Structure formats: C-alpha cells, structure tokens
Amino acid sequence: MSMNYALLKKAVPEGKLAHFLLFHGSGAEERYRAVLDLALVLNCRGDGEKPCGHCPACKKILSGNHPDIHMVKPFKASIGIEQVLTFQSKIYRKTYEGGFRVCLMEEADKLTLPAANALLKITEEPPENTVIILSTSNAEGVIGTLRSRAQTVYFSPPNEGEWKDEIEVFRLSGGDPDLARLIQGYGYQQVRNWIEKYLKLIYSGDFLELFKLFPLEKQEILLLLQVLAHTLKGMVAAKKISPQFLYEIGAAIEMIRRQANSRLVLEVLAIKHIRLGGTEIG
Ligand SMILES: [Zn+2]
Incomplete structure (x- = not known):
C-alpha cells in the first residue's frame, strides 16, 4: 500500500x-x-x-x-x-x-x-x-x-505554479523536476536550440542538419532525447506521429546509457522518426 x-x-x-x-x-x-x-x-x-x-x-x-x-x-x-x-x-x-x-x-x-x-x-x-x-x-x-x-x-510532482519564474523550463521538462533541473544546468535556450535543430532535420529530411547538433556529449544527447519525448507527446496525442516513436526514443536512451555510439543512435532514431511520421510542422 x-x-x-x-x-x-x-x-x-x-x-x-x-x-x-x-x-x-x-x-x-x-x-x-x-x-x-x-x-x-x-x-x-x-x-x-x-x-x-x-x-x-x-x-x-x-x-x-x-x-x-x-x-x-x-x-x-x-x-x-x-x-x-x-x-x-x-x-x-x-x-x-x-x-x-x-x-x-x-x-x-x-x-x-x-x-x-x-x-x-x-x-x-x-x-x-x-x-x-x-x-x-x-x-x-x-x-x-x-x-x-x-x-x-x-x-x-510539483505543479506549474511552483516554478513560476522558470515556467518555460518546467513545460519543456514535461513537469519532471529532475529533467527541469538538468535543463537549467545547460540553460533553457541551449536545450531549445538542440530540439529546434533536430526538428529542422526531421522536417527538411536534410541529414546535414544532424551535424550541426555536434559536438554533443553523451549526457547532452540523453537530455535532448528526454526533452524530445515530452515535446512530441502533443503530436502523438494529435495523431501526427505514431506513439511507437516515443517507445523508440526510450529504447534509444537505453542504448546510449549502455554505451552505444550516441551519434549513431541519434541518426537511426531520426530515420525512424521520418518513417513514423511527424514531418509536418505544427
Ligand atoms: Zn531541533
């Protein structure tokens, strides 16, 4: 109990x-x-x-x-x-x-x-x-x-009101206080920037955009993926992307934690992302 x-x-x-x-x-x-x-x-x-x-x-x-x-x-x-x-x-x-x-x-x-x-x-x-x-x-x-x-x-978990000064950070974290503190550590703008670069790659299908994300460290990619999962939840709810993609993000996080090459994992994930939808902006 x-x-x-x-x-x-x-x-x-x-x-x-x-x-x-x-x-x-x-x-x-x-x-x-x-x-x-x-x-x-x-x-x-x-x-x-x-x-x-x-x-x-x-x-x-x-x-x-x-x-x-x-x-x-x-x-x-x-x-x-x-x-x-x-x-x-x-x-x-x-x-x-x-x-x-x-x-x-x-x-x-x-x-x-x-x-x-x-x-x-x-x-x-x-x-x-x-x-x-x-x-x-x-x-x-x-x-x-x-x-x-x-x-x-x-x-x-704390509610939005308890994060009044940093409500954007809180929203980007999907309400997860651990993730919100990590985002604060790297800076809100920095993390938004990574997400925007990643999504630009997905929308354009231009894989050269992926290189603009690097040099990202393993911990930074882990953070990017966790924030990405929260960012995409709305699109999953709107049926713009398959819910399976959230599972794929979880699997990618696990692989990176187990020392897989994080850059390769991110590339494979981007390919799956394009295949599973979510390429429409909005
Ligand atoms: Zn006392």
Missing part, C-alpha cells in the same frame, strides 16, 4: 514509523528534502514544534555532520555489494547521539542483485531505532523482493 509523506510523518509521534521505506515520484531533490525533514523530526531535541531547526541535533543534520545520518549513492553505474556491506558495518553500531538513525539509499533502482539481497537481510533484522529509505525515480526498477518489503511513499 502506498501513502504520501504527510501521512508518513503522522506515524512519527505515534512511534509507528515503518523501518523500511521506498520514496518515489517527483524529483530526487524533493525526495532528499523529505528525508532530511524526517531525520530532523526524528532527532530534534528542541521544545515545542519539531523540528526546531536550532537545537544541536538539528544543526548537525542541517550542516551534514550528524553521525547517525547515512547517505549512500552509486559510486559508478550501480550500487554494488561492497557498498551495502560497508553500510551494514556502520548501522549495527550504537547510535552516537542516542538518537534515531536515518539511512538513505539514492537511486535504489541501481542496486545490483547481490547488493539488494544483502540489503534484504538487513531489513529482516533491522538495527534498533533505524529507518532505511530507498529513493528512486524508477520504483519499477527496484528489485521486487525489496520493493514488496518496503512501505512505499509517493511524492506528487
């Missing part, structure tokens, strides 16, 4: 917080902020409403120096067994501050099978006063045995 964060927080004062959680939805930063908030609520020693934000525990958490807060993220492409074993060796110790240990595993869909199994064992014999939180934008990618064991907490 899935719940939202507000509901989860209510379980804290009642001492009913589940010890193993799966945070998904919205963006990585929104989920990270919720983990921080939960750590504060669980450890705040202030009087009155919690978190107070200025007791020693709150201060340590906010400055990233609290010894009972553990953050794990993939070293490389995945979270391997060594990372989980290192994590394990830390969390069965006494808590330094006698407080509540909060452990976050980011990009939990990148746990390898042996790592997921090691983590599963930990959740079967959880250390005291500890909550382990998996965070992911792809809950389906988390190994099933782990997923079924965790209490899932869904975060709704």
Whole structure:
C-alpha cells in the first residue's frame, strides 16, 4: 500500500514509523528534502514544534555532520555489494547521539542483485531505532523482493505554479523536476536550440542538419532525447506521429546509457522518426 509523506510523518509521534521505506515520484531533490525533514523530526531535541531547526541535533543534520545520518549513492553505474556491506558495518553500531538513525539509499533502482539481497537481510533484522529509505525515480526498477518489503511513499510532482519564474523550463521538462533541473544546468535556450535543430532535420529530411547538433556529449544527447519525448507527446496525442516513436526514443536512451555510439543512435532514431511520421510542422 502506498501513502504520501504527510501521512508518513503522522506515524512519527505515534512511534509507528515503518523501518523500511521506498520514496518515489517527483524529483530526487524533493525526495532528499523529505528525508532530511524526517531525520530532523526524528532527532530534534528542541521544545515545542519539531523540528526546531536550532537545537544541536538539528544543526548537525542541517550542516551534514550528524553521525547517525547515512547517505549512500552509486559510486559508478550501480550500487554494488561492497557498498551495502560497508553500510551494514556502520548501522549495527550504537547510535552516537542516542538518537534515531536515518539511512538513505539514492537511486535504489541501481542496486545490483547481490547488493539488494544483502540489503534484504538487513531489513529482516533491522538495527534498533533505524529507518532505511530507498529513493528512486524508477520504483519499477527496484528489485521486487525489496520493493514488496518496503512501505512505499509517493511524492506528487510539483505543479506549474511552483516554478513560476522558470515556467518555460518546467513545460519543456514535461513537469519532471529532475529533467527541469538538468535543463537549467545547460540553460533553457541551449536545450531549445538542440530540439529546434533536430526538428529542422526531421522536417527538411536534410541529414546535414544532424551535424550541426555536434559536438554533443553523451549526457547532452540523453537530455535532448528526454526533452524530445515530452515535446512530441502533443503530436502523438494529435495523431501526427505514431506513439511507437516515443517507445523508440526510450529504447534509444537505453542504448546510449549502455554505451552505444550516441551519434549513431541519434541518426537511426531520426530515420525512424521520418518513417513514423511527424514531418509536418505544427
Ligand atoms: Zn531541533
């Protein structure tokens, strides 16, 4: 059963917080902020409403120096067994501050099978006063045995109003906060420019236009493709292009992530794009 964060927080004062959680939805930063908030609520020693934000525990958490807060993220492409074993060796110790240990595993869909199994064992014999939180934008990618064991907490994406200054970025991202932040990183105009060059190639059938897109780095092509998928959703809805093309974009992204030659992938995709329609402007 899935719940939202507000509901989860209510379980804290009642001492009913589940010890193993799966945070998904919205963006990585929104989920990270919720983990921080939960750590504060669980450890705040202030009087009155919690978190107070200025007791020693709150201060340590906010400055990233609290010894009972553990953050794990993939070293490389995945979270391997060594990372989980290192994590394990830390969390069965006494808590330094006698407080509540909060452990976050980011990009939990990148746990390898042996790592997921090691983590599963930990959740079967959880250390005291500890909550382990998996965070992911792809809950389906988390190994099933782990997923079924965790209490899932869904975060709704922010709405347009929350991006008022950068509403164009938000729209270009299709409302995906992770993608919106990537676009901000490269600059809105830059990303629009790539999309326009790509579409010009499709509309004109002139493959020389493709060369104008380069030198694009792998990460830039990945971003271009993700934004392209959102840009074309309207055309799919208007039946100007086959919905299969969105699937093709997804497949292209996967191939590039698996180290295929990104330039070649983009060329093949453009050929499919022209074949599947979407060459009318509008
Ligand atoms: Zn406090």
